[in-house]
Amino acid sequence: MQTLLPKEIINGPNFIGGKWVEGLAGSISVLSPYNNQQIGQVSIPSLEQIDLAIQVASTAQVTWGKTPAKERAKVLFNLRTILLREMDSIAHLKSAECGKTFAEAKAGLMKGIEVLEFALSIQNLDLGGKVEVSRGVTCEYKREPLGVVANITPFNFPAMVPMWTIPIALALGNSYIWKPSDKTPLTAIKIANALKEAGLPDGVFTVLHGGETTVNAIIDHPLVKAIGFVGSTKIAKIVYQRGTHLGKRVLALGGAKNHIILLPDANPELSGVGISDSFTGCAGQRCMAASVLLAVGNVEAHIEKIIARASSLKLGEDMGALITKEQKQFLVAAIERAEKSGAKILLDGRKTPAPVGSMAGLTTGLSAGNWLGPTVLDVVQTGTEAATNELFGPILSIIRCKDISEALRIENSIPYGNACSVFTSNGALADRVINEASTGMVGVNVGVPVPREPFSFGGINASKFGQGDITGHQSLDLWSNTKKITTKWELQSDSNWMS
Ligand code: NAD
Numbered sequence: 001m002q003t004l005l006p007k008e009i010i011n012g013p014n015f016i017g018g019k020w021v022e023g024l025a026g027s028i029s030v031l032s033p034y035n036n037q038q039i040g041q042v043s044i045p046s047l048e049q050i051d052l053a054i055q056v057a058s059t060a061q062v063t064w065g066k067t068p069a070k071e072r073a074k075v076l077f078n079l080r081t082i083l084l085r086e087m088d089s090i091a092h093l094k095s096a097e098c099g100k101t102f103a104e105a106k107a108g109l110m111k112g113i114e115v116l117e118f119a120l121s122i123q124n125l126d127l128g129g130k131v132e133v134s135r136g137v138t139c140e141y142k143r144e145p146l147g148v149v150a151n152i153t154p155f156n157f158p159a160m161v162p163m164w165t166i167p168i169a170l171a172l173g174n175s176y177i178w179k180p181s182d183k184t185p186l187t188a189i190k191i192a193n194a195l196k197e198a199g200l201p202d203g204v205f206t207v208l209h210g211g212e213t214t215v216n217a218i219i220d221h222p223l224v225k226a227i228g229f230v231g232s233t234k235i236a237k238i239v240y241q242r243g244t245h246l247g248k249r250v251l252a253l254g255g256a257k258n259h260i261i262l263l264p265d266a267n268p269e270l271s272g273v274g275i276s277d278s279f280t281g282c283a284g285q286r287c288m289a290a291s292v293l294l295a296v297g298n299v300e301a302h303i304e305k306i307i308a309r310a311s312s313l314k315l316g317e318d319m320g321a322l323i324t325k326e327q328k329q330f331l332v333a334a335i336e337r338a339e340k341s342g343a344k345i346l347l348d349g350r351k352t353p354a355p356v357g358s359m360a361g362l363t364t365g366l367s368a369g370n371w372l373g374p375t376v377l378d379v380v381q382t383g384t385e386a387a388t389n390e391l392f393g394p395i396l397s398i399i400r401c402k403d404i405s406e407a408l409r410i411e412n413s414i415p416y417g418n419a420c421s422v423f424t425s426n427g428a429l430a431d432r433v434i435n436e437a438s439t440g441m442v443g444v445n446v447g448v449p450v451p452r453e454p455f456s457f458g459g460i461n462a463s464k465f466g467q468g469d470i471t472g473h474q475s476l477d478l479w480s481n482t483k484k485i486t487t488k489w490e491l492q493s494d495s496n497w498m499s
Contacts, residue, residue, distance in 0.1 A: 018202025033099025060203025112163025272305025278447030316355030417461030
């Protein structure tokens with residue numbers, strides 16, 4: 001066990017105007033999924049404090065927005081250096097509050113740093129252009145910041161998901177309000193401190209804690225021009241509707257139910273590792289995790305390899321814990337319900353031993369944590385909970401299919417649309433899945449098909465509300481306006497009524 005829980009309770013105030021400010025509207029306890037013991041608490045700002053924070057952010061944005069893009073990128077370059085220096089301590093905190101393994105916590109931060117590296121080249125990206133459209137007349141466009149923008153993030157990636165938006169929104173000259181998950185709000189302390197040390201002017205970056213009340217106050221504030229959200233579909237829809245009702249730009253990413261289509265000609269080694277790692281990584285708590293395996297024809301040898309790899313994982317070492325006790329209870333009950341509806345349990349994570357031992361300075365041992373091992377359910381029937389609902393845990397539901405057409409029909413019937421992967425050695429069949437999957441992201445022999453920079457991340461259907469994507473080139477449109485300018489300096493003899 002590499003993760004060390006903090007020895008003392010961490011106090012997380014709000015970050016307003018470059019200072020740590022205690023919220024006046026109560027507090028939230030943070031429990032570690034490793035043992036359900038309190039490791040921290042954050043204070044919730046009052047409505048007056050939220051209003052003040054956003055006003056301060058708006059004032060700070062005026063200067064930041066006028067700072068040349070290259071200078072803004074220099075601050076982000078400093079941030080990269082600091083995050084790399086602080087990598088281990090951030091990863092420790094992330095795993096303590098989120099239940100991740102240390103390796104996963106580090107990998108998530110590294111992925112966030114890749115987004116930051118993309119944002120560092122902001123002046124080389126699509127910031128504008130100019131063309132002579134007729135003699136003596138030019139049209140140009142330039143990107144302008146929106147002002148104050150906000151982002152609301154989920155529990156499962158306390159650094160990576162916020163880092164999808166922080167560097168790009170700041171690089172484009174906005175002030176940024178972050179409402180971290182109420183379950184994993186502590187990592188925000190490290191990121192705010194890193195931005196301050198990097199030289200970001202006070203007020204440009206703000207952290208406000210809380211839940212629904214804080215989120216609503218942020219969305220409703222007239223100075224907040226755009227809102228990014230990542231979380232469950234239920235809340236994504238609420239946030240999207242509330243923000244767009246007020247005429248604001250909103251991109252809200254929701255939940256997922258991702259399918260992997262496994263064909264008999266797939267490389268068994270590649271599929272064994274790719275599929276096992278996809279449903280067990282982050283204890284299945286990621287929106288790109290495999291949830292349903294559409295097993296086409298005879299793929300028994302492949303399934304054996306998936307199970308062999310998954311069953312070798314040790315809780316607390318290779319796999320982390322579930323976020324809450326309630327989520328564990330929900331998943332245990334979901335496995336029971338699947339069994340009752342006819343599913344056969346090929347691998348039972350309820351029997352996987354919890355890690356033993358206790359942590360330095362803590363009275364509660366690891367056995368009190370929210371542990372559930374990899375679980376594989378076979379002959380799951382379409383239409384049942386295990387086949388259709390997002391469970392958000394290390395559970396793989398196998399649905400048997402006679403051919404690829406049936407597999408695609410099942411995949412297409414799900415309202416979500418984040419990711420679908422196919423494991424095959426046949427290029428034509430892979431192309432068919434690429435073309436017919438009802439998802440924003442597709443993998444070929446890749447279990448977690450997250451696009452890497454400069455490509456954009458984003459699903460479709462009930463996995464995303466709003467236009468565009470949250471990272472990569474597409475994200476520039478989320479956090480900026482393009483201003484179009486048409487210019488003429490002299491009267492030309494051939495000018496017409498338009499130019
Ligand atoms: P959640 O929807 O419960 O919470 C997300 C955020 O919304 C948190 O900051 C939370 O404090 C806030 N919130 C909760 N209730 C609210 C309300 N009534 N009004 C306004 N804000 C509210 O999600 P979660 O449990 O933290 O995260 C897991 C979910 O996130 C899963 O469904 C997962 O698929 C999804 N997710 C999606 C992506 C993606 O890119 N599509 C990425 C990561 C996670």
